Amino acid sequence: xxxxxxxxxxxxxxxxxxxxxxxxxxxxxxxxxxxxxxxxxxxxxxxxxxxxxxxxxxxxxxxxxxxxxxxxxxxxxxxxxxxxxxxxxxxxxxxxxxxxxxxxxxxxxxxxxxxxxxxxxxxxxxxxxxxxxxxxxxxxxxxxxxxxxxxxxxxxxxxxxxxxxxxxxxxxxxxxxxxxxxxxxxxxxxxxxxxxxxxxxxxxxxxxxxxxxxxxxxxxxxxxxxxxxxxxxxxxxxxxxxxxxxxxxxxxxxxxxxxxxxxxxxxxxxxxxxxxxxxxxxxxxxxxxxxxxxxxxxxxxxxxxxxxxxxxxxxxxxxxxxxxxxxxxxxxxxxxxxxxxxxxxxxx
Numbered sequence: 001x002x003x004x005x006x007x008x009x010x011x012x013x014x015x016x017x018x019x020x021x022x023x024x025x026x027x028x029x030x031x032x033x034x035x036x037x038x039x040x041x042x043x044x045x046x047x048x049x050x051x052x053x054x055x056x057x058x059x060x061x062x063x064x065x066x067x068x069x070x071x072x073x074x075x076x077x078x079x080x081x082x083x084x085x086x087x088x089x090x091x092x093x094x095x096x097x098x099x100x101x102x103x104x105x106x107x108x109x110x111x112x113x114x115x116x117x118x119x120x121x122x123x124x125x126x127x128x129x130x131x132x133x134x135x136x137x138x139x140x141x142x143x144x145x146x147x148x149x150x151x152x153x154x155x156x157x158x159x160x161x162x163x164x165x166x167x168x169x170x171x172x173x174x175x176x177x178x179x180x181x182x183x184x185x186x187x188x189x190x191x192x193x194x195x196x197x198x199x200x201x202x203x204x205x206x207x208x209x210x211x212x213x214x215x216x217x218x219x220x221x222x223x224x225x226x227x228x229x230x231x232x233x234x235x236x237x238x239x240x241x242x243x244x245x246x247x248x249x250x251x252x253x254x255x256x257x258x259x260x261x262x263x264x265x266x267x268x269x270x271x272x273x274x275x276x277x278x279x280x281x282x283x284x285x286x287x288x289x290x291x292x293x294x295x296x297x298x299x300x301x302x303x304x305x306x307x308x309x310x311x312x313x314x315x316x317x318x319x320x321x322x323x324x325x326x327x328x329x330x331x332x333x334x335x336x337x338x339x340x341x342x343x344x345x346x347x348x
Contacts, residue, residue: 020066020067020070021066021067021068021069021070021071022064022065022066022070023064023065023070023071023073023074023075024062024063024064024065024074025062025063025065025074025077025078025081026061026062026063027061027062027063027077027081028061028081028085029061030061032081032084032085033061035084035089035090036077036080036081036084036090037058038090038092042092043090043091043092043095044056044058046092046095046096046099047073047076047077047095047099050096050099051067051069051072051073053067053068053069054066054067054068054069054070054073055067056073063077065077072102072103075102076098076099076102079098079101079102079107079108079109080095080098080108082109082113083098083108083109083112083113086109086112086113088112088113088126093314094112094128097128097129097311098112100129100130100311101129101130104130106130110133111127111128111129111130111132111133112126112127112128113126114126114127114133114136116136116158116161116162116165117161117162117164117165117168117213123212123213125157125158125161125213127154127158128154128312128314129311129312129314131149131153131306131307131308131309131311131312132153132154132158132308132312132314134306135147135154135155135158135306135308136158136162138304138306139158139159139162139271139273140162141304142302142303142304143266143270143271143272143302143303144263144266144271144272144273144274144302144303144304145272145273145274145303145304145305145306146251146273146274146275146276146290146293146294146303146304146305146306147159147273147274147275147276147306147308148275148276148277148278148290148305148306148307148308149277149307149308149309149312150277150279150308150309150310150313151277151280151313152313152314153308153309153312153313153314154308154312154314155275155276155308156205156206156209156247156249156275157209157212159247159249159273159275160175160177160206160209160210160213160247161209161213162245162273163175163177163245163247163273164210164213164214166245166271167222167227167228167245171245171271172243172244172245172269172270172271173227173243173244174226174227174228174229174243174244174245175222175227175228175229175244175245175246175247176228176229176231176241176244176245176246176247177203177206177210177228177229177230177231177247177249178230178231178232178233178235178236178246178247178248178249178262179203179206179232179233179248179249179250179251179253180232180233180250180251180253180254180258180283181232181233181234203230203231203232205249206230206247206249207219207230210223210228233248233254233258233262236261236262236265237261239265240265240267241265241266241267241270242267242268242269242270243267243268243269243270244267244269244270244271245270245271245272245273246265246266246270246271246272246273247272247273247274247275248262248272248273248274248275249275249276250275250276250277251274251275251276251289251290252276252277252278252280252281252282252283252288252290252291253276253281253282253283253288254283254288254289254290255283255287255288255289256287256288256289257289258289259289259290259293260289262274274290276290278290278291279326310324
């Protein structure tokens with residue numbers, strides 16, 4: 001077979017030759033090559049584009065890399081082979097996340113092969129990014145974990161998955177899912193039904209995660225028995241929650257008083273996860289119980305704060321792009337405000 005040679009080295013003027021770093025990866029089985037390179041070498045092209053200063057040669061089961069990052073690119077292929085050997089498939093998004101992790105000198109195979117829970121119909125829930133792995137590890141190691149980050153980073157879904165795992169392994173006897181209805185504001189009174197019916201639309205994302213992990217029939221049985229409770233935050237007042245896995249979702253919309261009330265409900269044998277996005281505060285007056293909380297509780301043993309970023313977004317790529325665009329825009333607004341504040345009045 002004639003070797004397939006990357007031509008991407010021309011982008012930086014690098015040419016293979018004497019003194020150029022060189023590394024090789026041997027793929028152990030022929031059937032792995034198609035999954036590794038992708039249809040019409042689509043995934044190989046992603047790697048070439050990401051490491052454009054290197055030359056990649058594919059011949060049979062041998063992948064040879066020449067260039068300034070030869071060792072890193074070879075290690076990337078090694079990691080992708082380990083992911084394939086675990087039974088997972090590769091796609092463009094997973095390869096892109098693997099590239100990010102290798103650049104941070106992480107082990108993508110340890111992240112992507114970690115199993116959180118096996119859901120309905122054999123579906124396995126795994127972390128997709130290094131940030132998600134830190135998040136799931138923190139939940140396992142701490143009594144209270146705060147997961148803070150933008151939409152699409154899997155904060156709520158992974159928390160529900162770990163709650164289901166804890167229930168199935170009998171670490172806890174019930175799951176309690178709650179979130180504030182603050183974002184509904186005065187519109188809440190115009191919705192039909194009792195309080196639970198009124199807040200149900202705001203709890204729907206938690207139901208969706210449950211149904212995905214347990215199937216609708218199994219989830220409904222546990223809800224009917226009270227083994228899984230889904231309730232607005234107001235229902236937590238005055239309770240002591242023992243032997244429970246408690247998830248407070250959309251915590252940026254709690255007030256400081258509500259946050260203190262919630263955190264002091266936790267009883268013996270319980271674990272708690274608090275999720276939120278501090279860039280989407282809808283609580284009246286902007287007094288969020290999540291903002292600045294790490295300064296208050298960060299030193300308390302058994303409490304962990306994990307911050308996820310746009311690099312942990314696992315929805316459509318456009319979601320990460322939207323998050324980045326807002327971050328840039330908000331940074332520019334903050335810079336202009338600081339500039340205005342530092343300008344003397346007589347110079348304005």
